[in-house]
Amino acid sequence: MIGSQIIVATSVIIVWVFRRKNIVIEFKKYGISDTIRDLVGAIKISLATILILGIWHKEFLILSSLSMALLMICAQYFHVKVKNPFKKFVPSLSLLILCLFIAAKSYAII
Numbered sequence: 001m002i003g004s005q006i007i008v009a010t011s012v013i014i015v016w017v018f019r020r021k022n023i024v025i026e027f028k029k030y031g032i033s034d035t036i037r038d039l040v041g042a043i044k045i046s047l048a049t050i051l052i053l054g055i056w057h058k059e060f061l062i063l064s065s066l067s068m069a070l071l072m073i074c075a076q077y078f079h080v081k082v083k084n085p086f087k088k089f090v091p092s093l094s095l096l097i098l099c100l101f102i103a104a105k106s107y108a109i110i
Helices: 002-018 020-030 034-053 058-081 086-106
Strands: none
Touching: 002 020, 002 034, 002 058, 002 086, 020 034, 034 058, 058 086
16 A cells, blocks of 8 residues: 555656646646635645655555545546547546545555
8 A cells, every 4th residue: 555655646746746848738728717726735745745644654544545545536527528548547547546546445446
């Protein structure tokens, strides 16, 4: 589970900090305002940080992983909305699956 937390957190931080130019282009394509884009980025980076904090404080994992999963579902929606090719769906779909895995493990479902 810790590996999944690190993968999700690292992926989100890389995309939203180091590949921000791509995010700006994508959000324009989706018709989402700069303010919402920046808010989503701040929330995702915060949740990524909390997922890492969850390595030592398990009580943070359910809310942070499910919140991140919700954002990944929103990403899937916008990929469908603009008719992106499947390869564009894969990163957020993979992170969605990992977030659901983290939530299930931390809630002792699996």
